Every structure is written in C-alpha cells, then in structure tokens.
Amino acid sequence: MNKVYRNLNEILTLEGAVRKDGRRLLPEDLCLIQGGAVVLENDLIVWVGKTSELPINYQSYQQIDLSHHVLTPELVDSHTHIVFGGDRAQEYADRLNGVSYEEIRKRGGGILLTMNETNQASIEDLFESACRRIERLYSYGVGTIEIKSGYGLNLDKEHAISRLIHKIKKHFEPRIKIFNTFLAAHDIPISFPSSADYVEEVVLPLLEDLSKEKIIDAVDIFHEKNYFSSDDVKKVFLLAKSLGIATKIHADELNDNDGASIAVEFESLSADHLLKVSEQGIGALASSRTVATLLPGTAFFLGKALAPARAMLDAGVKVAIASDFNPGSCHCDNILLIGSLAAPQLRLNQAELWCGMTLNASHALGIGDQGAIVPGMKARFALFRAESLSHITYSWGNNLRVNFP
Ligand code: NIG
Ligand code: FE
Numbered sequence: 001m002n003k004v005y006r007n008l009n010e011i012l013t014l015e016g017a018v019r020k021d022g023r024r025l026l027p028e029d030l031c032l033i034q035g036g037a038v039v040l041e042n043d044l045i046v047w048v049g050k051t052s053e054l055p056i057n058y059q060s061y062q063q064i065d066l067s068h069h070v071l072t073p074e075l076v077d078s079h080t081h082i083v084f085g086g087d088r089a090q091e092y093a094d095r096l097n098g099v100s101y102e103e104i105r106k107r108g109g110g111i112l113l114t115m116n117e118t119n120q121a122s123i124e125d126l127f128e129s130a131c132r133r134i135e136r137l138y139s140y141g142v143g144t145i146e147i148k149s150g151y152g153l154n155l156d157k158e159h160a161i162s163r164l165i166h167k168i169k170k171h172f173e174p175r176i177k178i179f180n181t182f183l184a185a186h187d188i189p190i191s192f193p194s195s196a197d198y199v200e201e202v203v204l205p206l207l208e209d210l211s212k213e214k215i216i217d218a219v220d221i222f223h224e225k226n227y228f229s230s231d232d233v234k235k236v237f238l239l240a241k242s243l244g245i246a247t248k249i250h251a252d253e254l255n256d257n258d259g260a261s262i263a264v265e266f267e268s269l270s271a272d273h274l275l276k277v278s279e280q281g282i283g284a285l286a287s288s289r290t291v292a293t294l295l296p297g298t299a300f301f302l303g304k305a306l307a308p309a310r311a312m313l314d315a316g317v318k319v320a321i322a323s324d325f326n327p328g329s330c331h332c333d334n335i336l337l338i339g340s341l342a343a344p345q346l347r348l349n350q351a352e353l354w355c356g357m358t359l360n361a362s363h364a365l366g367i368g369d370q371g372a373i374v375p376g377m378k379a380r381f382a383l384f385r386a387e388s389l390s391h392i393t394y395s396w397g398n399n400l401r402v403n404f405p
Pocket of ligand 2: 250
C-alpha cells in the first residue's frame with residue numbers, strides 16, 4: 001500500500017544521528033522537519049521532506065492528513081522482563097523502610113520470590129498478563145520490545161517461557177516486533193551449590209536446545225557479585241558464539257565487575273545498567289559497536305546513583321535508554337516517562353535522548369533498518385498529538401501518543 005503522511009507539525013528524522021552512527025550527537029542531529037511529509041511504499045520509507053515540496057509523482061498515493069501531530073520513529077524498549085507472575089509490592093515497602101535490594105535477596109526475596117510466583121502461574125496466565133503489559137507499552141509509542149525470560153530458573157519452566165515469548169512474538173507481529181532473549185542466568189535457586197553448577201546443569205543445555213529450536217534472538221546473563229561470575233559469563237558466551245547466538249549482559253550494575261570489557265571482548269549487542277562502569281569499561285565500549293543501555297528507572301526505583309552517562313556519551317559510546325520493566329527493581333513500563341525524568345539528571349541533549357529510545361535501542365537488538373525516518377528504513381513510527389517534539393517529553397507523565405487515523 002502506497003501512502004503519504006502530510007502536514008505534520010514536526011517529523012523527527014534523526015538523519016544526523018544515522019550519519020554519525022548514534023554517537024557524539026548534537027541537538028541539530030535530530031534533523032526535525034516542520035510541516036513535514038513522509039511517503040511510504042508498503043512498509044518502506046521512500047521520501048521525507050516538507051509537504052510543500054512533495055514530488056508530483058506521489059500525489060496519486062493515498063494522502064493522509066496529520067495536521068497537529070508529531071511523527072517520530074517508533075520507540076524501542078530494548079530491555080524488559082515482562083513475563084512474570086505475582087508482584088513485589090511488599091519488597092518495595094521493605095525497601096522504603098530501609099532494607100536494601102541486596103539484603104532482600106539474602107532473605108530469599110527478590111528475583112527468587114518472583115521465580116516462585118512465576119512457577120505457580122500457568123502458561124496461559126503468563127501469556128495473558130504479558131499481552132496486557134505489551135499493549136500498555138504500545139500505548140506509549142513502543143512498537144519493538146525485547147523480552148527476557150528469567151523467572152522460571154529451572155529446565156522446564158525456562159524452556160516453557162522461551163517458547164511462550166516466541167508465541168507472544170507470533171501473536172503480535174507485524175504490529176509489534178518482539179525480540180526473544182534467554183535469561184535463565186538471572187539468579188541461582190538455592191538448591192544449586194554454586195552459580196557454576198546452575199550454569200552447567202540448566203543454562204548451557206537449555207541454550208543448546210533453544211538454539212536447535214531457533215526461537216531465541218539472544219542470550220543474557222546477570223553478571224554480578226553473588227550472582228554470575230566472569231567465568232560463568234565466558235562459558236555462556238563461548239557456547240553462544242559457537243551456536244551463532246547474539247549476547248547481551250547485565251553489567252556493572254551494583255559493582256564494577258569489568259562487565260563492559262567482557263561485553264566488548266565478545267562483541268555483545270549491548271551491556272546494560274552500567275551504574276558502576278569503570279573508565280576502562282567506558283573506553284572499551286567507545287571503541288566498539290556494543291551499545292551501552294542505560295536503565296535510569298531502575299536506579300531511580302532502587303535509590304542508586306545514575307550511570308555516568310555524560311562520560312560515556314563524550315567518549316563516543318553508543319547509548320540507548322530502556323525501561324528494564326520488571327516486578328522488582330523497576331516496576332515502571334513507561335519509557336517516555338523514564339526518559340523525560342532521566343534526561344536532565346543524565347544531562348542528555350534532546351538528540352541523545354530520542355536516539356537512545358529509537359535508533360540506538362534498535363542497534364541494541366541488532367536491528368539496522370529502523371529507528372529513524374529516512375528513505376530505506378522500515379515504516380515503523382509513533383504518532384503524537386503535540387505541537388512539537390519538545391512538547392512530548394515536556395509533558396512528562398502525560399501520554400500524548402495517539403493511533404493513526
Ligand atoms: O535488570 N538485575 C537483574 N535483573 C533485573 C531485576 C529483576 C528483579 O529484581 O526481578 C534488573 O534490574
Ligand atoms: Fe534487567
């Protein structure tokens with residue numbers, strides 16, 4: 001179907017960000033077009049410019065008037081834990097009353113509590129709650145979503161959850177694109193003597209099985225003191241490499257564990273969290289294609305200092321922003337709200353903010369043909385009833401995203 005979206009107040013093209021590979025961005029790299037139009041041929045963008053300059057040959061295409069609206073690339077949430085049972089409201093209250101995230105885990109709470117509740121839930125219930133959550137993300141303009149497994153934590157349930165994410169993917173495509181990440185290495189059930197035993201008995205065999213089934217897009221691991229060690233990461237990543245599966249890593253969140261450098265060594269798609277990343281880690285990221293995915297909602301919710309975003313950006317690291325939506329450390333699904341709040345704290349300019357939620361977030365999923373509104377890219381957009389791009393995040397907590405007419 002060929003069509004023209006016309007008369008937009010503003011189009012966020014991010015053409016400059018594409019040219020600069022999402023690094024060292026200046027405000028002008030937003031490349032906004034006022035009074036803009038976009039021409040689509042099927043699912044591809046073929047022309048972008050001012051409505052007044054629309055070439056005559058496109059006038060026979062279906063014309064859709066989008067006056068009073070702003071068009072942006074579809075938002076991409078490149079880090080979520082959407083499939084879970086139960087909730088952790090009690091743990092949240094405990095944290096407000098002074099108990100730390102680490103201490104809660106020592107008491108058998110945290111991820112292991114959600115593991116119990118997820119294991120008690122049926123696959124049908126998990127499907128239904130995940131679908132509801134996905135629709136909420138979509139309502140904010142998010143059209144591509146990474147979903148991690150990681151609350152089953154045994155052979156059967158982790159396998160079932162990876163299959164469930166695959167089913168969710170088929171259910172939503174093409175309207176919503178799902179990226180399936182295998183995160184059995186999320187925590188270690190107490191029945192295992194060590195993380196190495198759990199990796200050996202659960203993570204590695206399942207990774208081989210899932211690779212044969214061809215249903216996962218990447219493997220992730222929570223690399224952290226008292227969780228998974230550098231040796232565990234290397235074992236998992238070496239197997240992933242031999243199977244041709246992409247890697248991602250929860251890195252340097254609570255401590256500097258040299259996670260960023262390991263991610264770069266293995267050419268991981270992304271290293272995520274990075275609250276405690278070292279200067280050396282930043283240097284390694286800057287010289288690589290590995291995306292640094294910041295999850296400021298988690299730092300807000302845990303009361304931790306934010307990641308050193310400015311140091312990363314100034315060093316030339318590709319930075320994405322994602323929600324980390326999960327029942328424990330960030331029970332917020334609204335990436336735009338998180339971005340609005342985080343930008344002044346992280347000292348992001350507007351190009352860094354928007355590129356982080358679109359183009360660079362796509363790269364964090366290994367997707368190269370979306371995240372900007374330029375010819376040749378996929379026609380994946382978010383539409384907002386707004387006077388200008390600035391009005392969208394200026395109206396923080398107020399969702400201006402609307403459906404296409
Ligand atoms: O990304 N850090 C590890 N995993 C999640 C937390 C999940 C949970 O607390 O349930 C995170 O923050
Ligand atoms: Fe996470």
